[in-house]
Amino acid sequence: MKKLLRPLLTVLFLAMLATPLVLRRLHRPQETAAGPDPLARYGFRLTESARAAGIDHVHEAPTLDPKLAHIMPQVSSMGAAVSVVDFDRDGHADLYVTSSREGSKNRLYRARGDGTFEDVAERVGLADVNAAEAGVSMGSVWGDYDNDGFEDVALYRWGRQELFHNEGGRSFRRVSDDAALPAWANVNTAVWLDFDRDGRLDLFLGGYYSEKVNLWKLADTKMMPESFEYAKNGGRKYLLRNLGGGRFEEVAEKVGLQSRRWALAAVAADFREDGGPDLFIANDYGVSELFLNDGGRFREAGRETGVGFAPKSGMNASVGDVLNRGRFAVYVSNISEEGILLQGNNLWVPVEDKDGVPYFENMATAMGIDLGGWSFGAQFGDLNNDGHQDLYLVNGYVSASREESYWYDYSKIAGGHRLVIEDAKNWPPMGERSLGGYQQKRVWLNDGAGHFLDVAQLVGATDRHDGRAVALADLGNRGALDVVVANQRGPLLLYRNQPAAGRNWIDFELEGGCRGDGGLSGCSNRSAIGAQVTLHWSGGRQVQAVSGGSGFCAQGQRRLHFGLGAAAAVEKAVVRWPSGRTQEIPAPAVNQVHAVKEPA
Amino acid sequence: MTTPAVPAPRPSFRLDNRYLAPILVTLVLVIGQVSFGFLESWSRTFLAIATAILVEVVLGRLLFGKWPHLASSYISGISIGMLIRSPEFWPYALCAAISITSKYVLRVDGRHLWNPSNFGIVAMLVLASHVVAGLSVQWGNNLLPMAVVWLFGSVIIHRLGRFHITLTYVLSFLAFSLLRAAVTGHPWPAEVAPITGPMYQLYIFFMITDPKTTVRDKRAQCLVAFLVAAVEAGLRLLEFVHAPYYALFAVGPAANLVEILRDRRARASGTKAA
Numbered sequence: 001m002k003k004l005l006r007p008l009l010t011v012l013f014l015a016m017l018a019t020p021l022v023l024r025r026l027h028r029p030q031e032t033a034a035g036p037d038p039l040a041r042y043g044f045r046l047t048e049s050a051r052a053a054g055i056d057h058v059h060e061a062p063t064l065d066p067k068l069a070h071i072m073p074q075v076s077s078m079g080a081a082v083s084v085v086d087f088d089r090d091g092h093a094d095l096y097v098t099s100s101r102e103g104s105k106n107r108l109y110r111a112r113g114d115g116t117f118e119d120v121a122e123r124v125g126l127a128d129v130n131a132a133e134a135g136v137s138m139g140s141v142w143g144d145y146d147n148d149g150f151e152d153v154a155l156y157r158w159g160r161q162e163l164f165h166n167e168g169g170r171s172f173r174r175v176s177d178d179a180a181l182p183a184w185a186n187v188n189t190a191v192w193l194d195f196d197r198d199g200r201l202d203l204f205l206g207g208y209y210s211e212k213v214n215l216w217k218l219a220d221t222k223m224m225p226e227s228f229e230y231a232k233n234g235g236r237k238y239l240l241r242n243l244g245g246g247r248f249e250e251v252a253e254k255v256g257l258q259s260r261r262w263a264l265a266a267v268a269a270d271f272r273e274d275g276g277p278d279l280f281i282a283n284d285y286g287v288s289e290l291f292l293n294d295g296g297r298f299r300e301a302g303r304e305t306g307v308g309f310a311p312k313s314g315m316n317a318s319v320g321d322v323l324n325r326g327r328f329a330v331y332v333s334n335i336s337e338e339g340i341l342l343q344g345n346n347l348w349v350p351v352e353d354k355d356g357v358p359y360f361e362n363m364a365t366a367m368g369i370d371l372g373g374w375s376f377g378a379q380f381g382d383l384n385n386d387g388h389q390d391l392y393l394v395n396g397y398v399s400a401s402r403e404e405s406y407w408y409d410y411s412k413i414a415g416g417h418r419l420v421i422e423d424a425k426n427w428p429p430m431g432e433r434s435l436g437g438y439q440q441k442r443v444w445l446n447d448g449a450g451h452f453l454d455v456a457q458l459v460g461a462t463d464r465h466d467g468r469a470v471a472l473a474d475l476g477n478r479g480a481l482d483v484v485v486a487n488q489r490g491p492l493l494l495y496r497n498q499p500a501a502g503r504n505w506i507d508f509e510l511e512g513g514c515r516g517d518g519g520l521s522g523c524s525n526r527s528a529i530g531a532q533v534t535l536h537w538s539g540g541r542q543v544q545a546v547s548g549g550s551g552f553c554a555q556g557q558r559r560l561h562f563g564l565g566a567a568a569a570v571e572k573a574v575v576r577w578p579s580g581r582t583q584e585i586p587a588p589a590v591n592q593v594h595a596v597k598e599p600a
Numbered sequence: 601m602t603t604p605a606v607p608a609p610r611p612s613f614r615l616d617n618r619y620l621a622p623i624l625v626t627l628v629l630v631i632g633q634v635s636f637g638f639l640e641s642w643s644r645t646f647l648a649i650a651t652a653i654l655v656e657v658v659l660g661r662l663l664f665g666k667w668p669h670l671a672s673s674y675i676s677g678i679s680i681g682m683l684i685r686s687p688e689f690w691p692y693a694l695c696a697a698i699s700i701t702s703k704y705v706l707r708v709d710g711r712h713l714w715n716p717s718n719f720g721i722v723a724m725l726v727l728a729s730h731v732v733a734g735l736s737v738q739w740g741n742n743l744l745p746m747a748v749v750w751l752f753g754s755v756i757i758h759r760l761g762r763f764h765i766t767l768t769y770v771l772s773f774l775a776f777s778l779l780r781a782a783v784t785g786h787p788w789p790a791e792v793a794p795i796t797g798p799m800y801q802l803y804i805f806f807m808i809t810d811p812k813t814t815v816r817d818k819r820a821q822c823l824v825a826f827l828v829a830a831v832e833a834g835l836r837l838l839e840f841v842h843a844p845y846y847a848l849f850a851v852g853p854a855a856n857l858v859e860i861l862r863d864r865r866a867r868a869s870g871t872k873a874a
């Protein structure tokens with residue numbers, strides 16, 4: 001017997017060595033781009049049609065201080081953003097997109113209602129907002145801060161922050177000076193939320209680079225993260241409490257919202273189901289943070305809730321009810337590069353509650369949505385109207401030379417100590433090399449049983465641009481979520497969605513009850529940001545919330561869209577307003593948009 | 601009257617040297633996790649440790665008929681648990697199993713050639729690159745934990761009589777970093793950066809000093825450490841991200857084979873002389 005042991009062990013050893021190769025072969029996608037008709041197979045098809053729709057925007061990146069010239073492609077690698085808003089209340093979703101080159105112009109694409117758009121940014125005063133002296137755009141979030149019925153816009157930048165008041169859908173008036181916005185900050189994420197539930201929208205701003213850094217006039221080159229995974233030398237956070245009358249008060253420190261991590265994305269949602277919006281922040285170079293809202297005061301509960309371990313490179317925060325349980329999961333994107341850096345993206349799913357505080361577990365790997373390249377923006381939405389929230393993810397960091405990669409040098413410096421990594425002059429020159437470039441996007445279809453399947457190449461999402469922001473919106477008012485993608489140094493893409501016939505849907509357009517911004521009581525902000533709709537049908541349920549900004553530098557449509565699959569009827573919709581009111585809508589009709597106003 | 605016997609001095613407590621390295625590697629793990637929470641998850645690291653120990657016990661009993669000392673497999677398991685990164689669980693178990701099994705399969709004249717965890721990690725980086733990467737980032741930005749690990753590591757490795765290997769490698773790395781900076785034109789701090797990271801702390805204290813897979817002669821050990829650094833420098837110039845693992849993978853067994861062959865010759869000539 002002993003004689004046989006060694007040969008057997010050798011065979012076993014070889015089998016072990018072969019195991020990864022076998023597993024890889026088994027998990028290789030079965031189909032290629034030449035697969036079956038996606039409409040029949042997956043229930044939808046995407047067609048890129050920006051040009052046909054009159055959209056010709058191409059994002060341009062800024063040129064920062066010459067001391068950063070050797071790594072310019074990576075330090076100027078953000079700023080492509082998109083927000084969906086019906087700014088003129090004509091019933092059609094419009095698009096506001098940013099550019100970041102000094103002197104370049106942002107675009108406000110107004111929907112004409114026939115499937116095409118016209119750029120009206122110049123006309124309404126939202127185009128000329130990028131300059132080295134004032135800052136360049138990183139993104140925008142829209143919310144009706146004075147409850148006058150028209151969505152106003154906060155433009156966040158590397159530089160000065162701006163707030164524009166919507167003048168009846170005709171033009172925008174700059175009101176930044178009255179709003180006590182930070183004089184200079186390098187902001188990469190912003191969210192409208194009513195954290196104190198007074199009926200007025202407040203504004204969160206998350207800094208990336210320290211606000212002490214002027215990226216065009218560097219005092220010195222020690223402005224990079226002090227660690228690749230434990231950096232706390234980023235920008236501060238701001239919470240602008242809306243006092244009414246166009247005035248805001250900065251209260252971040254006062255209400256416990258303190259952090260110097262490198263924030264890249266934030267999303268507000270009621271994770272504790274107690275009515276108050278909590279704030280989830282995905283940080284680059286570190287762990288995510290979850291600030292729980294204790295009646296208008298925040299406390300950081302990342303470790304307590306399970307999301308504050310295993311630091312990665314958080315670049316997205318979006319919420320979705322992926323299991324149709326009536327609970328929000330949070331998707332955080334990170335970096336994955338085969339054989340070099342496999343952080344894996346995170347899907348934080350609440351698995352239990354302890355004393356009213358949820359505990360999350362990362363189920364991204366189990367559900368098949370962990371590896372997405374150098375991931376950036378992602379959004380949940382039911383793309384094929386089958387009743388389950390799918391996930392659209394864009395990726396790609398710097399696409400330059402196809403032959404040369406910066407990965408080796410990046411990994412070399414990333415492992416270095418603070419004294420090395422935080423000083424930009426120590427970073428190897430990047431030249432024309434790519435870093436995580438030309439990557440395939442992910443369109444993950446939710447099978448409703450806890451697993452997602454990537455069908456991007458099969459349904460038409462075939463671009464290889466450096467994707468940043470994704471926003472989902474029904475641009476044709478036809479019960480289908482279209483996809484808008486803002487690419488860094490690339491074109492704005494519009495993927496028209498054609499869902500298969502026979503799939504039903506239902507939409508809700510909510511409007512909070514507050515009017516004006518003084519003497520409010522017991523009503524919700526007019527944008528209804530923070531309102532939740534739980535839809536009950538076919539024995540199941542799904543919750544969605546109106547968002548004041550989510551994903552990476554993006555904001556989707558305010559309207560909530562539910563796919564229903566073959567179900568021809570809905571049991572009920574329950575609306576929970578930010579004011580605390582609950583409203584039940586019995587058996588709402590399917591295949592239509594329901595305008596719901598908060599009852600008095 | 602008899603003079604009372606002078607009591608024999610009681611032996612002071614002396615820790616078995618075989619436990620020193622496991623203590624050090626545990627210290628690294630605890631400091632890293634408590635200070636920074638650096639692990640992908642405790643469960644993955646425990647899986648690697650448990651698998652390594654289990655495979656060691658089973659193979660030791662089956663092939664040699666005795667219970668093996670578990671210090672070596674513990675170090676392999678814990679190193680793997682820290683040094684590879686994967687969103688999956690199975691690579692941790694598989695890497696540990698491959699590492700320990702390699703000791704029993706890849707043997708010449710009763711000696712195993714590769715450092716077990718080095719072999720396992722290289723196997724995973726090459727064969728399972730789609731789900732496995734190496735630890736390539738800094739654990740934290742605080743000098744204190746790093747200084748503690750370097751201090752304790754140096755003391756313990758010195759006590760084990762292998763500090764000269766570590767020192768030779770570090771000095772060689774620094775010298776080659778100057779050469780690389782000159783060749784690439786990159787800032788010297790960028791070339792030095794990797795050795796300031798935690799991966800190297802494990803590498804220089806536990807992998808390149810492994811008594812079972814290093815040559816016997818002290819000067820030869822220094823030469824091998826220098827050669828590892830030299831090959832690594834070459835691989836780095838060719839932009840291999842995991843250059844240190846590959847360098848040890850190539851140089852370590854080659855040096856062992858040379859020594860084994862010389863031993864054979866010595867034995868043969870001794871037999872002839874007899």
